[in-house]
Amino acid sequence: MSAAPEPGGTADWYRHFGTVDAPGNSACYAEWSLGIADDPELIRRIERWPHNKRQPLLMLAAARFLGARISPYPEFRRFLDAHWDELARTVLSRSTQTNEAGRCAALLPSLARIAAAEGRPLALIEVGASAGLSLYPDRYGYEYVAGAAGPVTRLAPAGAVTGSHPVLHCATAGPVPLPDRPPQVAWRAGIDLNPLDISDPDDVAWLEALIWPEQDFRRERLRQAIAVAQAGPPLLAPGDLNEELVALAGQAPPDAALVVFHSAVMAYLDADSRERFRETVALLAADRGCHWISNEGHTVIVQADGSSVVPEMDDARLRGRFLLLEDGVPVAIAGPHGQSLEWIAAR
Numbered sequence: 428m429s430a431a432p433e434p435g436g437t438a439d440w441y442r443h444f445g446t447v448d449a450p451g452n453s454a455c456y457a458e459w460s461l462g463i464a465d466d467p468e469l470i471r472r473i474e475r476w477p478h479n480k481r482q483p484l485l486m487l488a489a490a491r492f493l494g495a496r497i498s499p500y501p502e503f504r505r506f507l508d509a510h511w512d513e514l515a516r517t518v519l520s521r522s523t524q525t526n527e528a529g530r531c532a533a534l535l536p537s538l539a540r541i542a543a544a545e546g547r548p549l550a551l552i553e554v555g556a557s558a559g560l561s562l563y564p565d566r567y568g569y570e571y572v573a574g575a576a577g578p579v580t581r582l583a584p585a586g587a588v589t590g591s592h593p594v595l596h597c598a599t600a601g602p603v604p605l606p607d608r609p610p611q612v613a614w615r616a617g618i619d620l621n622p623l624d625i626s627d628p629d630d631v632a633w634l635e636a637l638i639w640p641e642q643d644f645r646r647e648r649l650r651q652a653i654a655v656a657q658a659g660p661p662l663l664a665p666g667d668l669n670e671e672l673v674a675l676a677g678q679a680p681p682d683a684a685l686v687v688f689h690s691a692v693m694a695y696l697d698a699d700s701r702e703r704f705r706e707t708v709a710l711l712a713a714d715r716g717c718h719w720i721s722n723e724g725h726t727v728i729v730q731a732d733g734s735s736v737v738p739e740m741d742d743a744r745l746r747g748r749f750l751l752l753e754d755g756v757p758v759a760i761a762g763p764h765g766q767s768l769e770w771i772a773a774r
């Protein structure tokens with residue numbers, strides 16, 4: 428999620444998105460957002476929306492959802508004029524809920540070693556699960572490549588037929604504790620303010636629209652992950668993660684090792700909510716032996732002393748990547764879509 432740069436207004440937000448966030452991910456979004464930043468009439472229209480609805484990714488995804496094709500800015504501008512009312516309705520009714528199954532590649536080593544240490548299958552709860560596609564780490568394939576062209580470790584789900592599941596590619600560095608096989612998952616459930624439904628074509632179209640236009644490989648991975656999830660749809664509780672977590676944990680089978688995890692969610696919570704969540708996880712750890720895996724940008728991790736930055740991590744080290752923590756302890760730096768994993772802890 429790209430935050431609005433302060434103290435600039437909407438035009439600066441789009442300019443920042445077009446010069447910092449989009450380049451390297453989408454030349455089209457870079458051009459469109461810079462075009463919008465220099466288009467005062469459009470900025471005026473966007474500023475009629477509530478502040479949290481003005482974010483570039485939401486607006487651009489809404490345009491894609493309605494059929495905007497990769498094109499030069501003047502053509503995109505004509506598209507916006509022709510579809511403005513529909514676009515506003517989409518922006519006001521939707522939010523950025525990108526569901527990236529690729530993040531399972533970053534989570535898998537931690538999940539596998541919890542299962543191995545516990546000697547039993549896992550019960551997974553993902554908070555901020557979107558459509559729940561990260562709840563199937565046992566049903567995806569993996570290809571971990573060490574270094575520039577080092578040894579490749581391939582993992583396949585038990586009994587899987589090639590082509591029936593996505594294969595998640597991940598470049599590794601450091602002593603990543605790769606397992607021999609994905610862990611067994613006995614039960615899986617998620618919580619989201621607005622769970623997306625993989626059996627609803629509109630929700631699936633929205634998930635596709637949230638992927639940057641040129642990133643076809645991510646759209647293909649999304650489709651494959653949705654097909655996996657459709658074979659056994661996830662249990663998703665609607666509501667705030669702080670309100671729902673304890674009740675949902677109560678439904679997990681007691682003979683499975685409970686793991687609560689999240690990726691790209693804490694940025695949506697204020698500091699009090701993050702602290703409350705940390706306290707709830709600590710309670711579940713004490714009562715239930717629950718494990719906690721956090722995969723988030725470093726500035727949003729609330730530490731035991733209440734501070735919100737992991738001291739030894741800074742922007743220069745993370746470079747837009749996520750910090751992976753096991754029970755509050757940093758163990759790795761992960762590519763934001765699970766495309767890389769640098770292990771920083773001793774194994």
Ligand SMILES: C[S@@+](CC[C@H](N)C(=O)[O-])C[C@H]1O[C@@H](n2cnc3c(N)ncnc32)[C@H](O)[C@@H]1O
Pocket residue numbers: 523524525526527528530554555556557558561618619620621666667668669689690691692695696
């Ligand atoms: C960027 S998406 C990430 C989805 C998923 N974790 C992934 O990695 O693909 C963030 C999700 O968190 C959800 N969310 C934000 N605040 C929440 C809250 N307080 N309680 C539950 N879900 C929340 C949003 O609705 C959204 O679906």
